[in-house]
Amino acid sequence: MAQFETSRRSLLKAGTAAAAAAIAPAAAHASENDKSVKFDGEYDVIVVGSGFAGMACAYKVAKAGLKVLMIEKMGVFGGNSAICGGNMACPVNPVQKAQGIKDSEELFIADCLKDGLGINHTELLDVLYRRGNDTVKFVTDCGAEFVPNKMLFEGGHSVPRSYEIKAGSGSGYIVPMYETLSKMKNCVMKTRTKFDDFVLDKDGRVTGVVCREGYRFNRKLASDDVENKTGHRRVYKARKGVMLAAGGFSRDIWFRQVQDPRVVPSTDSTNQPGATAGVLLKALEIGATPLQISWLQFLPYCNPHEDGFGVTVNFTNHACMDLGMVVNKKTGKRFMDEHAGRKIKTDAELKVIGKDKNYPIAICDDSIVKAINPSFVKAPLAAKTVFVANTLEEIADHFGIKKDAFLAEVKRFNQFVKEGEDKDFHRILKFNNGLTISKPPFYGVEVAPKIHHTMGGLLINPEAQVISSKTHKPIPGLYAGGEITGGVHGASRLGTVAVLDALTFGMVAGENLAKA
């Protein structure tokens, strides 16, 4: 059967870039001779993107003996996944059981719905519950290592349910997966290769991709997706299907501001610069269903004096927010449940920060620092983003916190921990294990939210198939997982659930592609 490109309407034909205007008009048609396409290579499966969802899918498919092509537009593999925190939620797992932590599917879904404002697609959360332990086994088999017998108590979760990755970041999954894949003859992985378009057969099945090899992302362009014409065009056939794992658009200056005009070009993001909306938007052109695209999530424990993700996030989150406290400099007092979900904390912090950039101060002490992963402390100390002092008074002086109120507030907080009840913000304190802010040295760090995750995306079903808005059925041959999809998290996600989400739906897509 003859193959047709959708790309007769596409601009991104670098091979003929000389003939195209600098910015071509919308929906331009290609030349006559694109009705049948000449493939430059054939694979069983083509994976677009190399983060958690892409790696997991490629791994599953390659291990099944199929021929895989993974394309990554940036110069390195791993996307945001390689630089994220990397800890992974898993509801109802054996470590919880061994520690007497009672968890359930209902509790997990209720926690997700709370920060997600109730608009999560629970049929997808159900997949995370049903397959979570399979995912843990899968990534462990891949070579990922978790801190043994440890469950993190992450913000917004009602119980400790998150595995801590030993490596201290998502590289703990990406590196071993990549190393295995790079040794497999049936897996080809290409960096600097940008997805441009789909190839469809006459029945609408996705049968390949148009891409550009030798493309170089240019962060100086206002919009790399629109303006960058580098690289040479290649068309590859995917006999079984295509997996979209291209991530979110937190760094897409134009598209994110269309969704939320309050986000200006200078608004910082924790994401790598290649996090743009190009693949998502191209999927809409073949009828993929958009959902909840306008919800941008901020990470509420970033440092305003670092660019991007920085090195301080894990410290602020796991030391000061999981176990310590956060105060408003102007009042010296706490102003939120430091263990709430990301949306609740972001909203509270933005109110405090206001127009005069009154960044909240996150606080902890030596006993707390000794209780967390040592790697979380080293980097911010070296970067001097965290201020260390022998007394709380010095902390107050350094940051300009209203001193008397602050000292009283620390005492009040410590009393709450001892009594196991937060009378001000109803924070769950039982997993503090009695840790208070009492033992010098004391630590303080400024806090600000940065754009972290774009919650919406393409609609998938529990089999990771992309659903067409034209038929309400799967688009044949098209799968997706991770941040390019929407629905799992609703309006806002809890920490460590995205890692589970991307790895699980990558694995599920791989399973389904292997038997397709």
Add this chain to the structure above:
Amino acid sequence: MAQFETSRRSLLKAGTAAAAAAIAPAAAHASENDKSVKFDGEYDVIVVGSGFAGMACAYKVAKAGLKVLMIEKMGVFGGNSAICGGNMACPVNPVQKAQGIKDSEELFIADCLKDGLGINHTELLDVLYRRGNDTVKFVTDCGAEFVPNKMLFEGGHSVPRSYEIKAGSGSGYIVPMYETLSKMKNCVMKTRTKFDDFVLDKDGRVTGVVCREGYRFNRKLASDDVENKTGHRRVYKARKGVMLAAGGFSRDIWFRQVQDPRVVPSTDSTNQPGATAGVLLKALEIGATPLQISWLQFLPYCNPHEDGFGVTVNFTNHACMDLGMVVNKKTGKRFMDEHAGRKIKTDAELKVIGKDKNYPIAICDDSIVKAINPSFVKAPLAAKTVFVANTLEEIADHFGIKKDAFLAEVKRFNQFVKEGEDKDFHRILKFNNGLTISKPPFYGVEVAPKIHHTMGGLLINPEAQVISSKTHKPIPGLYAGGEITGGVHGASRLGTVAVLDALTFGMVAGENLAKA
């Protein structure tokens, strides 16, 4: 230049329906011979949809002497516009000035941003401010009649700034516009004609539409857009451009639930049954930019015992919420600022209603009823949706309101009105003009929110041009206005602003098409 249909990827070729499966696969390609299209007719402008935005655009263009085709998929013209309340906001207008009401662009935009949660596109709100008085003149010239020297004080607006349409509904604009257009030889209007696809030229300019004449909307289908294959295919050329004025998707059972899974098929809507997402989704296929599509707005003054919009909305809104009060039956007390924006009130009501359907009761008295448009009272009295009694005790008995607390609450509310200060919910009371709930007979009515408006849609610029996500520039030949667009209202719109929005951007699109 040869014309190409995008519809080779489309299913909706009723002319060859016999050859198509009942539900064809996504992105199916059409037959070989669709590279050049045979037009069944040529117009200067084709308008898709016949509500405010469509009528205003067609009127402007037809009056300029151009040849216009307006297509409407339903059996009657007017869409939701014909059945909506019809009152129209206009910031900084002469009636306000004559009455000493101080308004400004800043105040108008601040009001919209408040209920819109700050995500409105203010460059579009600015158009409503700059062109609002032009729109009033335009619709008056068209034959619309407002109640003279009257400004309505609508929920969420800080000052009275809305014209009251004499007819008591949006038909007050639609009917005179339609009557004029139907007499013009250069304007052809077709009902039961469903838009299926765009025709594009090789440079991506929209040069026509594919539609089906003799189509019959079938409300019994799970999805009319996907399943209904009725009608015969026609392709029409649009020499200057195409205007999308196809409205929102409040009745698109599938697509609205994808955006908000809490909305189930039985969730009622004020909209006519044809309010589906088909045209919006087809525009995404040619690269139109989606924005804020997942925000559904509920109308917080509907009657749960009527289907759809019903006949009670204007009474509940203008008598009980603008001037009277609303109580929780269980407490007998008020629970919200009855004059807040729609999102704030919807959220408050849904909390009260809960799972046991504890509908709030909206109350007013004879003096209030005498102050509003008499047409707002007649219909609900005839439909018996409103309960009338000589005493407040009877009202309490009838609805099961906690009586003593309720009687005390009415006294408290009346005192607030007299003092001009709402100590409980900070409602603006100065425009109540001293009207209290004191004079029998008294009126009571149950209240529930229904899906009313889908806030997001296509991105347009201030010239009503649809913006491509592929170029960040206008898609040549494509305009849009009204509910199919997004951004003006952000997350939630204020009452009477949508009428201004749709008529203004319809007018602007018409102006630009006339000079295109």
